[in-house]
Amino acid sequence: MNYVKAFTAAASVLAGLLVSPAHAVTITVSPGQSIQTAVNTANAGDTVRVLAGTYAQKVLISAKSGSATAFITLKADTGVILSGSGLTPAGREGLITIKNSNYVRVEGFDVTGLTSSGSNTPVGILIEGNGSNLQIVNNKIHGIKNTSTCKDPCAVGAHGLAVFGKNATGVTDLLVQGNEVYQNVLQASEALVINGNVDRFEILNNNVHDNNNIGFDFIGYEGECSGCGENDRVRNGLVRGNRAVNNSSASNPWYGGEGSAGGFYVDGGRNIIFDRNISTGNDIGFEFASEHSGKATEDILMINNFVYANKEAGLSLGGYSSSAGQARRINVHNNSFYKNQGWGTEVVLQYKVIDSRFSNNIFSGKGTVAENYLVEGSGNTNNVWGINLWWGANSSANSLPGTRVVADPRYTAPASGNLNLLNTSPAINVGATGVALSNWSSPLWTRYFPSGSIPLNGTQDMNGQARIEGIIDLGADEYGSAAGPQ
Numbered sequence: 001m002n003y004v005k006a007f008t009a010a011a012s013v014l015a016g017l018l019v020s021p022a023h024a025v026t027i028t029v030s031p032g033q034s035i036q037t038a039v040n041t042a043n044a045g046d047t048v049r050v051l052a053g054t055y056a057q058k059v060l061i062s063a064k065s066g067s068a069t070a071f072i073t074l075k076a077d078t079g080v081i082l083s084g085s086g087l088t089p090a091g092r093e094g095l096i097t098i099k100n101s102n103y104v105r106v107e108g109f110d111v112t113g114l115t116s117s118g119s120n121t122p123v124g125i126l127i128e129g130n131g132s133n134l135q136i137v138n139n140k141i142h143g144i145k146n147t148s149t150c151k152d153p154c155a156v157g158a159h160g161l162a163v164f165g166k167n168a169t170g171v172t173d174l175l176v177q178g179n180e181v182y183q184n185v186l187q188a189s190e191a192l193v194i195n196g197n198v199d200r201f202e203i204l205n206n207n208v209h210d211n212n213n214i215g216f217d218f219i220g221y222e223g224e225c226s227g228c229g230e231n232d233r234v235r236n237g238l239v240r241g242n243r244a245v246n247n248s249s250a251s252n253p254w255y256g257g258e259g260s261a262g263g264f265y266v267d268g269g270r271n272i273i274f275d276r277n278i279s280t281g282n283d284i285g286f287e288f289a290s291e292h293s294g295k296a297t298e299d300i301l302m303i304n305n306f307v308y309a310n311k312e313a314g315l316s317l318g319g320y321s322s323s324a325g326q327a328r329r330i331n332v333h334n335n336s337f338y339k340n341q342g343w344g345t346e347v348v349l350q351y352k353v354i355d356s357r358f359s360n361n362i363f364s365g366k367g368t369v370a371e372n373y374l375v376e377g378s379g380n381t382n383n384v385w386g387i388n389l390w391w392g393a394n395s396s397a398n399s400l401p402g403t404r405v406v407a408d409p410r411y412t413a414p415a416s417g418n419l420n421l422l423n424t425s426p427a428i429n430v431g432a433t434g435v436a437l438s439n440w441s442s443p444l445w446t447r448y449f450p451s452g453s454i455p456l457n458g459t460q461d462m463n464g465q466a467r468i469e470g471i472i473d474l475g476a477d478e479y480g481s482a483a484g485p486q
Contacts, residue, residue: 024047025046027046035055043072045066053081058096073104084112094114094124106125112144116156122145124144136179137178159191168227177204182211185211185212187213187254191215208243216264219267220270237273242277246280250283259342261282265286268296271445274301275301275305286315286316292324302335303458312344315332318352319350320351333357334475336361337363355383358386359434360457362389364411368396385402387403410424438452457472465483466478466485
């Protein structure tokens with residue numbers, strides 16, 4: 001390992017290594033050397049730079065702290081493969097694991113090949129315990145596998161990228177950006193999961209695809225943070241600009257062939273915005289539910305998303321049975337749906353969907369217009385439907401809720417996922433702007449929305465244009481060309 005000064009300064013030579021005691025250094029790791037040894041040496045402001053090559057190593061960053069102006073950075077050059085070949089996870093363990101650390105950034109790794117066949121849980125990149133200002137950026141995570149073929153209810157799983165807030169301090173101010181998580185064999189677990197006591201998180205511009213279970217999952221009440229009560233749930237998060245593609249449990253032995261994997265799933269989280277994401281080819285496009293009796297997923301804002309060609313349903317809300325939990329105060333506005341139908345349809349209300357709002361959406365299905373909307377369960381109360389556009393194989397729509405526009409939305413090229421509007425679309429200039437949310441309190445929302453109000457329809461459409469040009473349009477695309485606010 002070579003220690004290279006970040007600044008010109010007097011340095012000392014220690015054991016043949018060039019060290020700068022007063023300033024941040026770059027610690028360079030070459031193939032055949034130990035990344036862990038470099039990490040153990042790193043202090044606030046230091047960068048561990050890993051040179052191109054294959055490293056069959058596990059790396060643990062534990063009880064390390066940078067600062068707001070001096071992160072500890074673990075950064076890979078192009079061509080670095082961190083391989084699990086020949087390695088075995090001990091319990092739930094990552095090829096890169098961050099525990100009880102602050103101001104740490106992991107960037108640019110190709111993480112692959114950690115495998116288990118039983119109760120041990122392999123993870124590509126794992127954050128666990130507590131920590132603040134942790135950043136996982138521009139990594140590729142694939143080939144993480146649990147090869148067990150046992151069926152529910154056996155406890156076997158794997159994760160691509162996972163964050164677990166395990167104690168009362170929890171994980172705060174988390175950034176997960178620009179990662180690709182794909183071709184992982186997950187069994188009972190999820191590709192990209194945030195779980196437990198996690199407060200203030202940003203999940204931005206990630207691509208999660210071709211995994212055999214849920215793509216993005218935001219979870220509460222699973223006991224990850226024992227004794228934390230209502231803080232044993234993820235909260236205050238922005239999920240923006242992500243892609244969930246072809247995540248399906250249909251071939252997953254744990255599910256016995258059932259296709260139930262959501263592209264984006266919230267199970268017990270609250271105060272989360274889903275903005276400008278794409279969900280396609282999954283079993284379910286988006287799902288907001290709670291698997292725990294007496295608990296709820298609540299205060300969700302789903303805006304300006306494309307949801308198309310998912311195998312079973314576009315959007316599913318509520319508990320899966322009368323004994324499961326609730327979905328409360330779910331706001332679904334200005335989303336574009338297209339041909340999501342199997343056992344479900346474009347939008348499905350299961351059990352106990354309460355105080356939720358739906359407006360300015362386009363629901364264009366492959367069945368009849370009436371089949372775009374399905375109520376499967378009971379206990380759904382005080383839900384308000386505004387104006388929405390509905391379309392399908394015929395125009396029978398008497399059973400649909402709210403103010404209805406029944407017409408072909410005239411998407412540009414829906415078969416290829418282009419749900420932008422043609423200039424002749426009946427969705428143009430017929431929407432209604434909702435009242436901003438003013439009761440979400442968190443430093444994250446203050447940073448994004450200094451006025452204290454969260455626009456119910458967003459500030460930009462799917463393409464980054466201004467969300468409102470004149471009268472707001474229906475769907476995720478605002479027809480026009482005005483630039484959105486930056």
